[in-house]
Amino acid sequence: MPDDKRDRSPWYWLLLVPIAIPLMPFLFNADEPRLFGFPLFYWLQIAFIALGVGTTTLVYQMTKRRRRP
Amino acid sequence: MSEHITEIVIFTLLFLVVSGMGFVAARWRRPTDLASLNEWGLGGRNFGSWITWFLIGGDLYTAYTFVAVPALLFGAGAAGFFAVPYTVITYPIVFLIMIRLWSVSHVHSLVTPADFVRLRFGSPTLALLVAITGIVATMPYIALQLVGIEAVLQTMGVAGSGFLSDLPLIIAFVILAAYTYQSGLRAPALIAFVKDILIYLVILVAIIYIPARLGGWSAIFGDAAAxxxxxxxxxxxVLLNQNNQLQYVTLALGSALALFLYPHSVTGVLASRNRDVIKRNMSALPAYSLLLALIALLGFMAISAGIKPIGTNVNTVVPQLFDQMFPDWFAGVAFAAVGIGALVPAAIMSIAAANLFTRNIYREYINKNATDAQEAGVSKVTSLVVKVGAVLFILLIDPQFSIDLQLIGGVIILQTLPSVAIGLFTRWFHRGGLIAGWIAGMGSGMLMLYNIANPAINHAHFGGSAFALEKLGLDTKMTIYAGFLALIVNLVVAVLGTVVARAMKAPDGPDGTQPDQYSADEGDPRIKDLDLSGST
Incomplete structure (x- = not known):
């Protein structure tokens, strides 16, 4: 069944990155450096949203169904 | 009340327009026959990327979120910001898990997570436990949507005390119940467009306009810190301390895992057309997380603006902030956004709970040979019952109680993770082990929640989700999310139970699925209901 390999793509492992990074408070639990007046705690966690979007988009592109003619 | 007249008029107008859309929705993407769960309960299982985006977004980011998350930051600061990492990590998790549920559900025409458990583990008992867990966890969630509307009504001065004061809330829910009954999942899907456009508009204006009036972001964070x-x-x-970091992380992870075990999120995912729609949405849905992060910071803006909650209802801080900062007409728009924001998830949740009842209790135990039309009929009536229950909940019981129940809901829905989410990847667990794990997880979760006090709201029990590890005899001041710890207990017991059951050669249920069915996609001959949708 060639179809089943789709769920075994190594690209899926990449999704662990945006799951693990936001769960490490030592990365973001600080006031400095500030960005536009936002303490690091707030702006960096907002930036993690972009990390999540980037990773899921990449994995989607690499694993999406090839349309058969 | 008179000084709020402009707000009330705008709120009412927008509310009526949206209600009209709810009724018209029955004709939208019209099927030949609405009388089946595939149509009424899942909108024909044929929603594309855009509709799915609005539907799931409208489903997960509820009115309650919009008032409660900022209220949390208002009260406790950084700890309330957990909602942001939670909604970041949930999408990669869903990406991995839910596409498999979508595939196997479409091959076998499954409607609920309990349907899947029934098929996978061949155990009606386990399926019943999963279904009941889902219904019990969803009910207070619906009631909470009313808490959101109530906060807005209170700010406009139309919900004070006495019997008549509850009338606007009752009217709002009667309208909601009527169009959900008629149009099924198509109603919230259509209304979600309006809801999101209003919310985006209000928040964009709020985060540009309010900080400018309060002297900029530095001043806002400074006031909050002070x-x-x-x-x-x-x-x-405004930052975490040594003792609540573990709680912050486990609450974010636990909530992310719980989110897609809730029956209403499963409903949203199963209604999409194919796997690519889900995957694409998992990269696009975080746009809402950005919105949520900004909404959360409204809590600090309220501190900076010197807002005081009405009475003890801390959920009124955001409506109060809008009332004080915006011109009347725009405050009306903002209130309508919150009010309509409550209708979309309340409709989807009641549909999901109704589907669970129909498929896993009615069809399993009451009428084994139910036709599609009978199933749809039972679901429609159940959706009404569920909503009446939610209204009574709010009217008769202290709203704080429904917030406590919602907290419990998150902990208990997490206990279905081993059978639903892990079950999508492996059939290793024995049904007996899973049932034992569920009981252990539920028991330990409730015990922990019972032992959490919250002096701030004068509760000796069920006062929050942060469980102090020192109660387990550990020499630390750290706290952890009770649901997460309960899930670990659940998993340990499920593993031990499985090993024991295998050793005793206890009979295991048959697995009704094939490995390749977890990756089936639209256009695949194994997927039956797509070609037949509307004609079954």
Whole structure:
């Protein structure tokens, strides 16, 4: 069944990155450096949203169904 | 009340327009026959990327989120910001898990997560446990949507005390119940467009306009820090401290895992057309997380603006902030956004709970040979019952109680993770082990929640989700999310139970699925219901 390999793509492992990074408070639990007046705690966690979007988009592109003619 | 007249008029107008859309929705993407769960309960299982985006977004980011998350930051500071990492990590998790549920559900025409458990583990008992867990966890969630509307009505001065004061809330829910009954999942899907456009508009204006009036972001964070420094509570502040970091992380992870076990999120995912729609949405849905992060910071803006909650209802801080900062007409728009924001998830949740009842209790135990039309009929009536229950909940019981129940809901829905989410990947667990794990997880979760006090709201029990590890005899002041710890207990017991059951050669249920069915996609001959949708 060639179809089943789709769920075994190594690209899926990449999704662990945006799951693990936001769960490490030592990365973001600080006031400095500030960005536009936002303490690091707030702006960096907002930036993690972009990390999540980037990773899921990449994995989607690499694993999406090839349309058969 | 008179000084709020402009707000009330705008709120009412927008509310009526949206209600009209709810009724018209029955004709939208019209099927030949609405009388089946595939149509009424899942909108024909044929929603594309855009509709799915609005539907799931409208489903997960509820009115309650919009008032409660900022209220949390208002009260406790950084700890309330957990909602942001939670909604970041949930999408990669869903990406991995839910596409498999979508595939196997479409091959076998499954409607609920309990349907899947029934098929996978061949155990009606386990399926019943999963279904009941889902219904019990969803009910207070619907009631909470009313808490959101109530906060807005209170700010407009139309919900005070006495019997008549509850009338607007009852009217709103009667309208909601009527169009959900008629149009099924198509109603919230259509209304979600309006809801999101209003919410985006309000929040964009709010985060540009309000900080400018309050002297910029630095001033806002400064005021918040000053407030938390002045309070005696040790856990608050604009940053986390040594003791609540573990709680922050486990709450974010636990909530992310729980989110897609809720029956209403499963409903949203199963209604999409194919796997690519889900995957694409998992990269696009975080746009809402950005919105949520900004909404959360409204809590600090409220501190900076010197907002005081109405009575003890801390959920009124955001409506109060809008009322004080915006011109009347725009405050009306903002209130409508919150009000309509409550209708979309309340409709989807009641549909999901109704589907669970129909498929896993009615069809399993009452009428084994139910036709599609009978199933749809039972679901429609159940959706009404569920909503009446939610209204009674709010009217008769202290709203704080429904917030506590919602907290419990998150902990208990997490206990279905081993059978639903892990079950999508492996059939290793024995049904007996899973049932034992569920019981252990539920028991330990409730015990922990019972032992969490919250002096701030004068509760000796069920006062929050942060469980102090020192109660387990550990020499630390750290806290952890009770649901997460309960899930670990659940998993350990499920593993031990499985090993024991295998050793005793206890009979296991048959697995009704094939490995390749977890990756089937639209256009695949194994997927039956797509070609037949509307004609079954």
């Amino acid at each position: 407030k938390f420094q002045a309070t005696p509570a040790p856990g608050d502040g």
